[in-house]
Amino acid sequence: MTTAHNDSRWSHQHVFNADNPAAERGTRAVMWITAAMMVVEIAAGWWFNSMALLADGWHMSSHAFAIGLSAFAYAAARRYADDPRFAFGTWKIEILGGFASAIFLLGVAAMMVFGSVERLLQPQVIHYQQAIFVAVIGLLVNVVCAVILGRAHGDHHHHGHAHEHHHDLNLRSAYLHVIADAATSVLAIVALAGGLFYGWSWLDPVMGLVGAALVGIWAKGLLIDTGKVLLDREMDHPVVDEIREVIELPAHPDGTKIVDLHVWRVGAEAYSCAISIVTHSETLTPEQVREQLRQHEEIVHSTIEIHRLSAKVAKGAGVDLFSNNKGRASE
Numbered sequence: 001m002t003t004a005h006n007d008s009r010w011s012h013q014h015v016f017n018a019d020n021p022a023a024e025r026g027t028r029a030v031m032w033i034t035a036a037m038m039v040v041e042i043a044a045g046w047w048f049n050s051m052a053l054l055a056d057g058w059h060m061s062s063h064a065f066a067i068g069l070s071a072f073a074y075a076a077a078r079r080y081a082d083d084p085r086f087a088f089g090t091w092k093i094e095i096l097g098g099f100a101s102a103i104f105l106l107g108v109a110a111m112m113v114f115g116s117v118e119r120l121l122q123p124q125v126i127h128y129q130q131a132i133f134v135a136v137i138g139l140l141v142n143v144v145c146a147v148i149l150g151r152a153h154g155d156h157h158h159h160g161h162a163h164e165h166h167h168d169l170n171l172r173s174a175y176l177h178v179i180a181d182a183a184t185s186v187l188a189i190v191a192l193a194g195g196l197f198y199g200w201s202w203l204d205p206v207m208g209l210v211g212a213a214l215v216g217i218w219a220k221g222l223l224i225d226t227g228k229v230l231l232d233r234e235m236d237h238p239v240v241d242e243i244r245e246v247i248e249l250p251a252h253p254d255g256t257k258i259v260d261l262h263v264w265r266v267g268a269e270a271y272s273c274a275i276s277i278v279t280h281s282e283t284l285t286p287e288q289v290r291e292q293l294r295q296h297e298e299i300v301h302s303t304i305e306i307h308r309l310s311a312k313v314a315k316g317a318g319v320d321l322f323s324n325n326k327g328r329a330s331e
Contacts, residue, residue, distance in 0.1 A: 004125050022151070023171040024074035030145040030174065031071050033065040034181070037141045044134040048127035050192060050204060054115060060138065060184075062108040062215065063177040068100030070174040072164035073097040087299070088266040092172035092230065099226040100174075105219035109212045114229050116208030126204060128196035135188040149175045173222070180218050184211045232264040239263060239298055244293045247277065259307075272301035280309050 041057030044050075049252055073094040080090045149171065191207035194200040227236070240263050260276035277289065286304035291301050 003285075021118075022080070023149075024071065026148045027067055027071040027074065027171070027174045030148055030178065031064060033141060033145055034067055034178075034277045037138055038064050041134060041138050044131065048130040048131040048134075049124045050126050050188070054208075057138075058108055058111060058115075061152075062101070062105050063181045064099075065104055066177050067174045069097035069101050070170050071092070085309070088227050088264075088272060091267050093272075094173075095226050095229045098170070098173045098222055099230060102219045102222035102226060105215055105222070109216040111221060112208055112212035112215065114184055116205040116212065119205035119208070120202065123201055126192070126195060126201065128192050132189060132192045132196065134299070135185055135192060139185040139189065141184060142178055142185055145178045146182065148177065149178060176218070180214065183214065187211050187214075229265055232267055234263050234271070237271075238295065239264065242296050243273060243293065243299070246295065247275070247289060255309075256284065259306055266301065269298050270300045271298050273299060274303040276305045276307070278307045278309055282308065 038057055038060040041060060042054060043057075045057050052209060073096075076091045077090040079088060082092075083090070169219030183207045187207045187210055193206045232238070240261065243257055243261065245261065246258060256279040258275060258276075259278050263271055264273075266272045273293075275289070277284075284300040284306060286306060289306075290302055291306050293302055
């Protein structure tokens with residue numbers, strides 16, 4: 001087989017995730033806004049002796065870090081998009097950033113638990129009115145950040161870069177950080193209001209524990225989702241069954257079967273596959289198989305190998321032999 005490395009008919013790029021400049025600008029802006037509010041909440045929580053406010057500030061720090069990773073991931077993926085060292089593009093830079101932020105979130109949750117338990121054992125005086133004021137400002141900041149990222153998501157779909165069921169996972173990660181942070185701000189406000197109006201000073205550290213649990217649960221989910229992508233654990237995805245149906249049913253009634261199949265994700269909703277097929281057909285070609293796969297637009301790259309079964313039967317074995325007639329193609 002001869003490979004023409006410089007022939008444009010056979011060479012192609014491996015960039016499977018479209019740029020989203022609106023999302024990159026939005027995440028960068030939200031990162032700076034979140035970082036500024038984080039400093040205010042941590043300082044206010046320490047000054048007014050509010051564990052719920054401190055927890056919200058530290059929680060916001062995790063979001064500032066994670067959103068910063070999202071912004072960095074966009075920039076790095078764009079910068080190295082044409083780098084040939086990345087066999088299947090740079091989209092997984094975004095996933096790696098999400099994985100790192102999930103580990104950081106677990107550390108923050110542990111710190112929140114430690115601080116809340118300490119306040120339960122050694123209660124301190126809390127300046128409720130001032131702390132509530134700062135917590136409300138934090139909630140409003142989260143709402144503004146959610147609007148910024150929501151508009152970036154809308155711009156992405158408006159320009160037709162993705163179908164309705166496709167998502168920019170990096171943008172979605174940043175958006176979920178903001179929403180989770182808003183929920184923690186609400187918990188802080190509830191705790192401080194309970195202490196102010198009913199004297200429930202214990203509610204402040206308890207809400208800190210609740211916030212820690214929410215952060216831990218969210219971090220676990222993020223670790224699972226990003227880890228599955230990084231480890232190429234995609235063989236339980238519906239697209240695998242779709243590939244089998246296209247090739248084995250009913251287009252090829254001549255006993256065509258998949259004997260080896262590998263599917264992995266190379267974009268938000270873009271998949272690559274390597275397929276090895278055995279068939280009795282003398283006319284089936286990789287191009288025909290690829291044309292049938294095109295009905296599933298999420299399959300953006302395929303490597304197809306065809307083994308033609310010999311009509312002869314192995315003496316005494318009772319099984320068909322593989323012939324040396326193979327067809328290979330990659331796109």
